[in-house]
Amino acid sequence: MGSKMKGMGVGGRGREGRVQLRGARGRMWLMLPAATLGAIAALAQSSPAHGPSAHAASTLAFNVNSNLHLIGRPGHVLNEKGTFSGSQSGTIAIRFTSVTSTSGGATFAAYSSAGSISGQTTTKGHVVGAKVYFTGVMSVTGGSGRYAHAYGRNLQFSGVVDRRSFHATTHMQGSIRY
Amino acid sequence: MRLLWTLLAALLPMVAAGALPAAAEAAQTAKLKAGFSPYRLGRSTTVKLGLEIGVAGASDGLPSPVTRFEMRIPANLELIGSSLGLSICHPEALLANGPDGCPADARLGLGSAQIKVPVGPEPVTEGASIEAEMGPPVGEEIGVLLYAEAGTPVAAQLIFPGVLFGGASQSLSTAVPLIPSLPGAPYISMVSMKLSLGPEGLTYFKTVHGRTVGYHPEGIALPAHCPRGGFRFVSSLQFADGSSASAASTVPCPSRRR
Numbered sequence: 071m072g073s074k075m076k077g078m079g080v081g082g083r084g085r086e087g088r089v090q091l092r093g094a095r096g097r098m099w100l101m102l103p104a105a106t107l108g109a110i111a112a113l114a115q116s117s118p119a120h121g122p123s124a125h126a127a128s129t130l131a132f133n134v135n136s137n138l139h140l141i142g143r144p145g146h147v148l149n150e151k152g153t154f155s156g157s158q159s160g161t162i163a164i165r166f167t168s169v170t171s172t173s174g175g176a177t178f179a180a181y182s183s184a185g186s187i188s189g190q191t192t193t194k195g196h197v198v199g200a201k202v203y204f205t206g207v208m209s210v211t212g213g214s215g216r217y218a219h220a221y222g223r224n225l226q227f228s229g230v231v232d233r234r235s236f237h238a239t240t241h242m243q244g245s246i247r248y
Numbered sequence: 249m250r251l252l253w254t255l256l257a258a259l260l261p262m263v264a265a266g267a268l269p270a271a272a273e274a275a276q277t278a279k280l281k282a283g284f285s286p287y288r289l290g291r292s293t294t295v296k297l298g299l300e301i302g303v304a305g306a307s308d309g310l311p312s313p314v315t316r317f318e319m320r321i322p323a324n325l326e327l328i329g330s331s332l333g334l335s336i337c338h339p340e341a342l343l344a345n346g347p348d349g350c351p352a353d354a355r356l357g358l359g360s361a362q363i364k365v366p367v368g369p370e371p372v373t374e375g376a377s378i379e380a381e382m383g384p385p386v387g388e389e390i391g392v393l394l395y396a397e398a399g400t401p402v403a404a405q406l407i408f409p410g411v412l413f414g415g416a417s418q419s420l421s422t423a424v425p426l427i428p429s430l431p432g433a434p435y436i437s438m439v440s441m442k443l444s445l446g447p448e449g450l451t452y453f454k455t456v457h458g459r460t461v462g463y464h465p466e467g468i469a470l471p472a473h474c475p476r477g478g479f480r481f482v483s484s485l486q487f488a489d490g491s492s493a494s495a496a497s498t499v500p501c502p503s504r505r506r
Contacts, residue, residue, distance in 0.1 A: 145292060145329050145469040168326075173414075196388040197327070199354075200334040233331050234454075 127247040130217075132187075132210075132225065133157040134180070134243075138164060140236035148231065150238050158182050164240065166231070174204060176227075185215020187246060191227045202231040210246050222246040275304040276311045280495035282481040285448060287502060289474060292330060292467035294357075294446025295321075299483055299495070301439050310364055310371050312487035313435045317408075318421045320482040322475065327390065327412065329469035332356050332446065333382030339407055342395055346405065347379045353452040353465065356380040356392065359443035363427075365402050366434045374398055374436075378443060386411045394422055402429055402436060426488060435488065474501035 138152035148166040153159070160182035168174045174195055179188040193206030210222035225244025232238070281298040297319065303309025327333070337350030347355070359378035364371040376398035383391030390412040397405050410422030426435045446467035453460050479499040486492045 144331065144466050145290065146324070146326060146471045148329060194388075195328070196385060197333075197390050198385050199336045199382065200331075202328050231328075233328070234334055 127219075130220075130246040130248060131157050132222070132242060132244055132246045134159070134241075136162045136164075136180075136238075136240045136242070138162065138238040138240070140238075144233075144236050148236060148238075150236070152238075154180055154242075158184075164238070174206070178208075185213055185217040187213040187217045187220045187248075189222070189225075193227065200233045202233060204229055204231070208242060208244065213248065217246070217248045220246050220248040276485070276487050276491055276493045277302045277304050278483060278485055278493040278495035280481060280483045280497040282479070282497040282499050284470065284479075284499060285444075285446075287470075287499070289470050289502065290472040291470060292447070293470050294444050294448035294467050295325065297441075297443045297445070297481065297483075299441045299443075301437075301485065301493070310366060311437050311439060312489040312491065313426055313437050314424045314485050315426065315488050316421075316423050316484075316486035317410075318419055318484040320417065320419045320480075320484070322479045322481070323418045324471045324475060325418070325468050325479070327468055330446075330467055331452075331465040332450075332467065333390075334452070334465070335382065336384055336391075337381035337393055338384065339393055339409065342381060342393060342407055343405065346397065347381070347395060350381050352450075354382045355450050355452075356382055357443060357445035358449050359441060361396060361438055361442075362440040363398065363402075364437045364439050365429045366436070367401065367429055371437075372401055373439075374400070374402060378441065380443065380445060383409065389413055392420060392422070402427070477501075 134154040134156035136152055136154035138150035141149040141151050146168075150164045150166065152162055154162045158180075160180060162178060162180040164176050164178040166174065166176045174193040175191065176193060177188070177190045179186055187210050189208055189210040189212075191206045191208040193204040195202050195204030197203075205226075205228040208222075208225040208227040210220050210225065212218075213220035222244055225242060225246070227240065227242055229238055229240030279300040279302070283296045284293040285296055286293060301311045301314065303311050333354060333356050335351035335354040337354035341349035343349075357380040359380070361376045361378055363374050363376055365374055376396045379395045381393045381395060383393040385391050392410040392412050394408040394410055395405070396408065404427060406425065406427065408422045408424050410420055413419050413421065424438075429436045447464045448467075450465060451462040452465045453462050455461075477498065478501050480496060481498070482494060482496045484492065484494045
Protein backbone atom coordinates (compact mmCIF):
# COMPACT_ATOMS: atom_id res chain seq x y z
CA MET A 71 0.00 0.00 0.00
CA GLY A 72 2.95 2.22 0.64
CA SER A 73 3.84 2.07 -3.00
CA LYS A 74 0.31 3.09 -3.95
CA MET A 75 0.50 6.14 -1.75
CA LYS A 76 3.85 6.99 -3.30
CA GLY A 77 2.31 6.65 -6.74
CA MET A 78 -0.50 9.03 -5.81
CA GLY A 79 2.06 11.46 -4.51
CA VAL A 80 3.94 11.45 -7.75
CA GLY A 81 0.70 12.03 -9.58
CA GLY A 82 0.06 15.04 -7.42
CA ARG A 83 3.42 16.52 -8.21
CA GLY A 84 2.78 15.80 -11.86
CA ARG A 85 -0.38 17.85 -11.79
CA GLU A 86 1.41 20.72 -10.09
CA GLY A 87 4.17 20.46 -12.68
CA ARG A 88 1.71 20.83 -15.52
CA VAL A 89 0.09 23.88 -13.98
CA GLN A 90 3.47 25.55 -13.40
CA LEU A 91 4.50 24.74 -16.90
CA ARG A 92 1.43 26.32 -18.48
CA GLY A 93 1.75 29.43 -16.35
CA ALA A 94 5.43 29.85 -17.03
CA ARG A 95 5.62 28.78 -20.63
CA GLY A 96 5.11 32.23 -22.18
CA ARG A 97 7.92 33.81 -20.19
CA MET A 98 10.20 30.84 -20.62
CA TRP A 99 10.18 31.11 -24.40
CA LEU A 100 11.96 34.42 -23.92
CA MET A 101 14.05 33.77 -20.85
CA LEU A 102 15.20 30.20 -20.74
CA PRO A 103 17.61 28.40 -23.00
CA ALA A 104 16.13 26.05 -25.53
CA ALA A 105 17.61 23.07 -23.71
CA THR A 106 15.76 23.92 -20.53
CA LEU A 107 12.55 24.30 -22.45
CA GLY A 108 13.07 20.92 -24.00
CA ALA A 109 13.54 19.34 -20.61
CA ILE A 110 10.41 20.95 -19.24
CA ALA A 111 8.43 19.90 -22.28
CA ALA A 112 9.61 16.34 -21.79
CA LEU A 113 8.54 16.46 -18.14
CA ALA A 114 5.18 17.81 -19.14
CA GLN A 115 4.62 14.96 -21.54
CA SER A 116 5.66 12.37 -19.02
CA SER A 117 3.63 13.77 -16.13
CA PRO A 118 0.25 12.32 -17.08
CA ALA A 119 1.74 8.87 -17.01
CA HIS A 120 2.32 9.34 -13.29
CA GLY A 121 -1.11 10.89 -12.62
CA PRO A 122 -3.83 9.24 -10.60
CA SER A 123 -5.68 8.15 -13.72
CA ALA A 124 -2.79 5.93 -14.62
CA HIS A 125 -2.72 4.40 -11.17
CA ALA A 126 -4.79 1.30 -10.70
CA ALA A 127 -7.34 2.28 -8.04
CA SER A 128 -8.15 -0.17 -5.30
CA THR A 129 -11.65 -0.90 -4.15
CA LEU A 130 -12.62 -0.95 -0.53
CA ALA A 131 -15.74 -2.71 0.66
CA PHE A 132 -17.14 -0.30 3.20
CA ASN A 133 -19.80 -1.83 5.43
CA VAL A 134 -19.89 -0.25 8.85
CA ASN A 135 -22.25 0.52 11.69
CA SER A 136 -21.73 3.55 13.86
CA ASN A 137 -22.92 4.71 17.26
CA LEU A 138 -22.95 8.44 17.80
CA HIS A 139 -23.80 10.96 20.47
CA LEU A 140 -24.70 14.61 20.17
CA ILE A 141 -22.03 17.26 20.55
CA GLY A 142 -23.45 20.55 21.77
CA ARG A 143 -27.11 21.44 21.75
CA PRO A 144 -29.78 19.94 19.55
CA GLY A 145 -31.18 22.28 16.99
CA HIS A 146 -31.15 23.01 13.33
CA VAL A 147 -27.83 21.23 12.96
CA LEU A 148 -27.01 18.04 14.81
CA ASN A 149 -23.30 17.43 15.31
CA GLU A 150 -22.76 13.80 16.24
CA LYS A 151 -19.56 11.97 17.08
CA GLY A 152 -18.85 8.35 17.89
CA THR A 153 -17.29 5.15 16.73
CA PHE A 154 -17.85 2.80 13.83
CA SER A 155 -17.11 -0.87 13.35
CA GLY A 156 -17.55 -3.51 10.70
CA SER A 157 -15.36 -3.88 7.64
CA GLN A 158 -13.31 -1.03 9.11
CA SER A 159 -13.31 0.56 12.53
CA GLY A 160 -12.48 3.91 14.00
CA THR A 161 -14.13 7.15 14.96
CA ILE A 162 -16.71 9.09 13.00
CA ALA A 163 -18.26 12.53 12.99
CA ILE A 164 -21.54 13.28 11.24
CA ARG A 165 -23.08 16.69 10.86
CA PHE A 166 -26.75 16.53 10.05
CA THR A 167 -27.35 19.84 8.38
CA SER A 168 -30.98 19.26 7.66
CA VAL A 169 -33.23 16.52 8.89
CA THR A 170 -36.74 16.87 7.61
CA SER A 171 -39.34 14.27 7.02
CA THR A 172 -38.96 14.43 3.27
CA SER A 173 -35.43 15.51 2.69
CA GLY A 174 -32.22 16.10 4.53
CA GLY A 175 -28.52 16.06 4.27
CA ALA A 176 -25.42 15.30 6.23
CA THR A 177 -21.68 15.44 5.91
CA PHE A 178 -19.39 12.96 7.56
CA ALA A 179 -15.76 12.09 8.18
CA ALA A 180 -14.66 8.63 9.31
CA TYR A 181 -11.18 8.16 10.73
CA SER A 182 -9.31 4.85 10.88
CA SER A 183 -5.68 4.02 11.51
CA ALA A 184 -5.04 3.92 7.75
CA GLY A 185 -6.57 7.28 7.00
CA SER A 186 -9.87 9.04 6.78
CA ILE A 187 -12.70 9.25 4.30
CA SER A 188 -15.22 12.02 4.05
CA GLY A 189 -18.34 12.65 2.11
CA GLN A 190 -21.94 13.67 2.14
CA THR A 191 -25.38 12.15 2.05
CA THR A 192 -28.84 13.07 1.02
CA THR A 193 -31.50 11.53 3.18
CA LYS A 194 -35.20 11.12 3.51
CA GLY A 195 -36.60 10.50 6.92
CA HIS A 196 -39.73 10.01 8.91
CA VAL A 197 -40.61 10.54 12.53
CA VAL A 198 -42.24 7.96 14.76
CA GLY A 199 -42.47 9.49 18.22
CA ALA A 200 -38.98 9.99 19.56
CA LYS A 201 -37.31 8.16 16.68
CA VAL A 202 -36.32 9.69 13.38
CA TYR A 203 -35.63 7.02 10.78
CA PHE A 204 -33.72 8.06 7.71
CA THR A 205 -32.36 6.43 4.59
CA GLY A 206 -30.36 7.92 1.81
CA VAL A 207 -27.57 7.83 -0.65
CA MET A 208 -24.01 8.62 0.29
CA SER A 209 -21.08 9.91 -1.73
CA VAL A 210 -17.46 9.69 -0.69
CA THR A 211 -15.65 12.77 -1.88
CA GLY A 212 -12.18 12.53 -0.39
CA GLY A 213 -10.02 11.46 2.44
CA SER A 214 -6.55 11.41 3.85
CA GLY A 215 -3.68 8.97 4.32
CA ARG A 216 -4.24 5.76 2.41
CA TYR A 217 -7.61 7.08 1.31
CA ALA A 218 -6.41 10.50 0.19
CA HIS A 219 -8.11 10.11 -3.17
CA ALA A 220 -11.08 8.09 -2.05
CA TYR A 221 -14.28 8.46 -3.98
CA GLY A 222 -17.50 6.59 -4.24
CA ARG A 223 -21.09 7.13 -5.22
CA ASN A 224 -24.44 5.62 -4.41
CA LEU A 225 -23.43 4.04 -1.15
CA GLN A 226 -26.32 3.18 1.12
CA PHE A 227 -26.84 5.25 4.23
CA SER A 228 -29.48 4.62 6.87
CA GLY A 229 -29.95 5.23 10.54
CA VAL A 230 -32.00 6.34 13.48
CA VAL A 231 -31.79 9.42 15.69
CA ASP A 232 -33.41 9.12 19.11
CA ARG A 233 -34.70 12.56 20.00
CA ARG A 234 -34.74 11.76 23.73
CA SER A 235 -30.96 11.65 23.88
CA PHE A 236 -30.04 12.56 20.31
CA HIS A 237 -28.00 9.37 20.16
CA ALA A 238 -27.77 8.15 16.59
CA THR A 239 -26.96 4.88 14.93
CA THR A 240 -26.11 4.67 11.26
CA HIS A 241 -25.28 2.02 8.70
CA MET A 242 -23.12 2.73 5.67
CA GLN A 243 -22.55 0.23 2.91
CA GLY A 244 -20.97 0.30 -0.49
CA SER A 245 -17.75 0.34 -2.44
CA ILE A 246 -15.13 3.03 -2.23
CA ARG A 247 -12.30 3.43 -4.75
CA TYR A 248 -9.06 4.96 -3.60
CA MET B 249 -58.86 6.56 10.87
CA ARG B 250 -62.31 5.02 10.38
CA LEU B 251 -62.32 4.02 14.02
CA LEU B 252 -61.53 7.57 15.02
CA TRP B 253 -64.45 8.96 13.13
CA THR B 254 -66.69 6.28 14.55
CA LEU B 255 -65.62 7.29 18.02
CA LEU B 256 -66.07 10.92 17.22
CA ALA B 257 -69.58 10.31 16.03
CA ALA B 258 -70.39 8.37 19.19
CA LEU B 259 -69.13 11.11 21.43
CA LEU B 260 -70.96 13.92 19.82
CA PRO B 261 -73.96 14.44 22.06
CA MET B 262 -76.15 15.96 19.45
CA VAL B 263 -77.15 14.91 16.00
CA ALA B 264 -76.14 17.03 13.11
CA ALA B 265 -79.30 18.29 11.61
CA GLY B 266 -78.82 21.98 11.14
CA ALA B 267 -78.74 23.98 8.04
CA LEU B 268 -75.80 26.20 7.39
CA PRO B 269 -75.79 29.48 9.26
CA ALA B 270 -77.45 32.42 7.68
CA ALA B 271 -74.12 34.16 7.34
CA ALA B 272 -72.78 31.32 5.25
CA GLU B 273 -73.54 33.19 2.06
CA ALA B 274 -71.21 36.00 3.07
CA ALA B 275 -67.51 35.91 2.30
CA GLN B 276 -65.30 34.80 5.12
CA THR B 277 -62.13 36.61 6.03
CA ALA B 278 -59.11 35.36 7.90
CA LYS B 279 -56.37 37.14 9.78
CA LEU B 280 -53.22 35.39 10.93
CA LYS B 281 -50.58 36.45 13.40
CA ALA B 282 -47.42 34.42 13.92
CA GLY B 283 -44.59 34.90 16.36
CA PHE B 284 -41.78 33.18 18.24
CA SER B 285 -41.17 33.06 21.96
CA PRO B 286 -38.32 33.43 22.66
CA TYR B 287 -37.03 34.77 19.37
CA ARG B 288 -33.34 33.99 19.12
CA LEU B 289 -31.87 32.62 15.92
CA GLY B 290 -30.14 29.28 16.30
CA ARG B 291 -32.12 28.45 19.43
CA SER B 292 -35.27 26.55 20.15
CA THR B 293 -38.52 28.39 20.33
CA THR B 294 -42.26 28.18 20.75
CA VAL B 295 -44.21 29.04 17.62
CA LYS B 296 -47.26 31.16 18.44
CA LEU B 297 -50.12 31.34 16.00
CA GLY B 298 -53.27 33.42 16.25
CA LEU B 299 -56.07 33.11 13.74
CA GLU B 300 -59.19 35.22 13.50
CA ILE B 301 -62.08 34.40 11.22
CA GLY B 302 -64.76 36.90 10.35
CA VAL B 303 -67.31 37.91 7.80
CA ALA B 304 -66.47 40.59 5.29
CA GLY B 305 -68.28 43.78 6.12
CA ALA B 306 -69.83 42.49 9.34
CA SER B 307 -67.70 42.79 12.44
CA ASP B 308 -69.96 40.55 14.49
CA GLY B 309 -71.09 38.29 11.67
CA LEU B 310 -71.27 34.54 12.04
CA PRO B 311 -68.78 32.89 9.68
CA SER B 312 -69.45 29.60 8.01
CA PRO B 313 -67.95 26.65 9.92
CA VAL B 314 -64.39 25.72 9.02
CA THR B 315 -64.09 22.29 7.41
CA ARG B 316 -60.40 22.22 6.54
CA PHE B 317 -57.47 24.06 7.96
CA GLU B 318 -53.95 24.19 6.58
CA MET B 319 -51.02 26.08 8.00
CA ARG B 320 -47.94 26.41 5.85
CA ILE B 321 -44.89 26.66 8.05
CA PRO B 322 -41.48 27.93 6.96
CA ALA B 323 -39.43 24.93 5.81
CA ASN B 324 -36.48 25.93 7.94
CA LEU B 325 -38.38 25.38 11.17
CA GLU B 326 -37.72 21.81 12.13
CA LEU B 327 -39.53 19.64 14.60
CA ILE B 328 -36.99 16.87 14.25
CA GLY B 329 -34.22 18.85 15.91
CA SER B 330 -36.51 19.34 18.88
CA SER B 331 -37.51 16.98 21.64
CA LEU B 332 -41.20 17.73 21.22
CA GLY B 333 -43.58 14.84 20.79
CA LEU B 334 -41.36 12.06 22.06
CA SER B 335 -44.26 9.70 22.62
CA ILE B 336 -47.26 8.91 20.54
CA CYS B 337 -50.78 9.64 21.68
CA HIS B 338 -53.36 7.29 20.31
CA PRO B 339 -56.71 8.86 19.36
CA GLU B 340 -58.71 6.21 21.19
CA ALA B 341 -56.95 7.01 24.46
CA LEU B 342 -57.33 10.72 23.85
CA LEU B 343 -61.06 10.42 23.28
CA ALA B 344 -61.55 8.12 26.24
CA ASN B 345 -59.60 10.07 28.83
CA GLY B 346 -58.77 13.41 27.30
CA PRO B 347 -55.16 14.63 27.37
CA ASP B 348 -54.63 12.68 30.62
CA GLY B 349 -54.95 9.54 28.55
CA CYS B 350 -51.82 10.45 26.63
CA PRO B 351 -48.19 10.51 27.72
CA ALA B 352 -47.12 13.96 28.85
CA ASP B 353 -44.26 13.92 26.38
CA ALA B 354 -46.62 13.45 23.45
CA ARG B 355 -47.80 17.03 23.92
CA LEU B 356 -46.73 19.44 21.20
CA GLY B 357 -48.55 22.56 22.26
CA LEU B 358 -51.50 24.30 23.84
CA GLY B 359 -54.11 26.73 22.71
CA SER B 360 -57.61 28.02 22.87
CA ALA B 361 -60.45 28.83 20.53
CA GLN B 362 -63.50 31.01 20.52
CA ILE B 363 -66.55 29.52 18.92
CA LYS B 364 -69.94 30.98 18.23
CA VAL B 365 -72.97 28.87 18.94
CA PRO B 366 -75.96 29.95 16.87
CA VAL B 367 -78.75 29.55 19.42
CA GLY B 368 -81.43 32.21 19.73
CA PRO B 369 -81.36 35.57 18.03
CA GLU B 370 -77.75 36.29 19.03
CA PRO B 371 -75.01 33.68 18.74
CA VAL B 372 -73.44 32.74 22.06
CA THR B 373 -69.68 32.92 22.30
CA GLU B 374 -68.00 29.97 23.92
CA GLY B 375 -64.42 29.18 24.77
CA ALA B 376 -62.65 25.91 24.07
CA SER B 377 -59.26 24.65 25.09
CA ILE B 378 -56.97 23.03 22.52
CA GLU B 379 -54.09 20.66 22.92
CA ALA B 380 -51.84 19.45 20.14
CA GLU B 381 -50.50 15.93 20.56
CA MET B 382 -48.06 13.83 18.58
CA GLY B 383 -50.22 11.22 16.91
CA PRO B 384 -49.41 8.01 15.11
CA PRO B 385 -47.51 8.63 11.87
CA VAL B 386 -49.59 8.98 8.75
CA GLY B 387 -47.60 7.13 6.14
CA GLU B 388 -44.18 8.74 6.23
CA GLU B 389 -45.52 11.97 7.69
CA ILE B 390 -45.99 13.16 11.25
CA GLY B 391 -49.47 12.70 12.63
CA VAL B 392 -50.77 15.50 14.81
CA LEU B 393 -53.95 15.31 16.90
CA LEU B 394 -55.66 18.56 17.79
CA TYR B 395 -57.89 17.95 20.78
CA ALA B 396 -60.56 20.52 21.55
CA GLU B 397 -62.76 20.57 24.60
CA ALA B 398 -65.63 22.96 25.19
CA GLY B 399 -67.98 23.30 28.19
CA THR B 400 -71.22 25.21 27.92
CA PRO B 401 -73.59 25.71 26.19
CA VAL B 402 -72.22 23.04 23.85
CA ALA B 403 -70.20 20.38 25.61
CA ALA B 404 -67.96 18.57 23.21
CA GLN B 405 -64.65 16.80 23.05
CA LEU B 406 -63.31 16.60 19.57
CA ILE B 407 -60.22 15.40 17.82
CA PHE B 408 -59.09 16.95 14.58
CA PRO B 409 -56.56 14.55 13.14
CA GLY B 410 -53.92 16.37 11.18
CA VAL B 411 -50.76 15.71 9.28
CA LEU B 412 -47.54 17.64 9.47
CA PHE B 413 -46.06 17.45 6.00
CA GLY B 414 -42.34 17.99 5.87
CA GLY B 415 -39.96 19.32 3.29
CA ALA B 416 -39.85 22.59 1.44
CA SER B 417 -43.62 23.07 1.66
CA GLN B 418 -43.97 22.12 5.28
CA SER B 419 -47.54 22.37 6.46
CA LEU B 420 -49.97 21.27 9.11
CA SER B 421 -53.18 20.12 7.51
CA THR B 422 -56.30 19.04 9.33
CA ALA B 423 -59.92 18.32 8.53
CA VAL B 424 -62.40 19.88 10.93
CA PRO B 425 -65.67 18.07 11.51
CA LEU B 426 -68.90 20.03 11.50
CA ILE B 427 -70.05 20.42 15.07
CA PRO B 428 -73.80 20.71 15.65
CA SER B 429 -74.95 23.14 18.30
CA LEU B 430 -78.42 21.90 19.12
CA PRO B 431 -80.71 19.54 17.27
CA GLY B 432 -82.10 21.38 14.31
CA ALA B 433 -79.80 24.34 14.85
CA PRO B 434 -76.89 25.35 12.67
CA TYR B 435 -73.36 24.18 13.20
CA ILE B 436 -71.09 26.10 15.49
CA SER B 437 -68.51 28.39 13.97
CA MET B 438 -64.96 29.03 15.08
CA VAL B 439 -64.13 32.71 15.15
CA SER B 440 -60.64 32.65 16.60
CA MET B 441 -57.91 30.26 17.59
CA LYS B 442 -54.62 30.63 19.39
CA LEU B 443 -52.10 27.83 19.30
CA SER B 444 -48.59 27.56 20.72
CA LEU B 445 -46.37 24.80 19.37
CA GLY B 446 -43.33 24.44 21.59
CA PRO B 447 -42.13 23.99 25.13
CA GLU B 448 -43.85 27.02 26.62
CA GLY B 449 -46.30 25.70 29.18
CA LEU B 450 -45.31 22.08 28.64
CA THR B 451 -43.66 19.80 31.18
CA TYR B 452 -42.22 16.46 30.19
CA PHE B 453 -41.02 13.82 32.61
CA LYS B 454 -38.00 11.54 32.65
CA THR B 455 -36.45 9.18 35.14
CA VAL B 456 -33.13 10.25 36.61
CA HIS B 457 -31.48 7.93 39.13
CA GLY B 458 -34.79 6.24 39.78
CA ARG B 459 -36.69 9.48 40.32
CA THR B 460 -39.18 11.08 38.00
CA VAL B 461 -38.28 14.66 37.24
CA GLY B 462 -40.04 17.22 35.12
CA TYR B 463 -38.32 19.23 32.46
CA HIS B 464 -39.10 21.53 29.55
CA PRO B 465 -38.47 19.93 26.17
CA GLU B 466 -36.37 21.52 23.45
CA GLY B 467 -38.59 23.50 21.14
CA ILE B 468 -38.67 23.90 17.42
CA ALA B 469 -35.24 24.90 16.20
CA LEU B 470 -34.84 28.27 14.53
CA PRO B 471 -32.09 28.42 11.93
CA ALA B 472 -28.94 30.36 12.68
CA HIS B 473 -29.66 32.72 9.81
CA CYS B 474 -32.96 34.43 9.13
CA PRO B 475 -34.37 33.68 5.68
CA ARG B 476 -34.66 36.62 3.32
CA GLY B 477 -37.90 38.42 4.08
CA GLY B 478 -38.42 36.66 7.41
CA PHE B 479 -40.41 33.60 8.40
CA ARG B 480 -43.64 33.44 6.44
CA PHE B 481 -46.67 31.52 7.65
CA VAL B 482 -49.77 31.09 5.51
CA SER B 483 -53.07 29.68 6.65
CA SER B 484 -55.69 28.38 4.26
CA LEU B 485 -59.22 27.69 5.37
CA GLN B 486 -62.10 25.97 3.70
CA PHE B 487 -65.62 26.61 4.89
CA ALA B 488 -68.78 24.57 4.91
CA ASP B 489 -70.38 26.90 2.39
CA GLY B 490 -67.70 25.94 -0.14
CA SER B 491 -65.79 29.19 0.13
CA SER B 492 -62.20 29.54 1.19
CA ALA B 493 -59.97 32.17 2.71
CA SER B 494 -56.32 32.52 3.37
CA ALA B 495 -54.13 34.76 5.46
CA ALA B 496 -50.43 35.23 5.83
CA SER B 497 -48.17 36.50 8.53
CA THR B 498 -44.44 37.07 8.40
CA VAL B 499 -42.22 37.10 11.44
CA PRO B 500 -39.61 39.67 10.47
CA CYS B 501 -35.93 39.00 10.90
CA PRO B 502 -34.61 40.25 14.21
CA SER B 503 -32.86 43.58 14.10
CA ARG B 504 -29.09 43.28 14.15
CA ARG B 505 -27.40 44.33 17.34
CA ARG B 506 -24.29 46.39 17.09
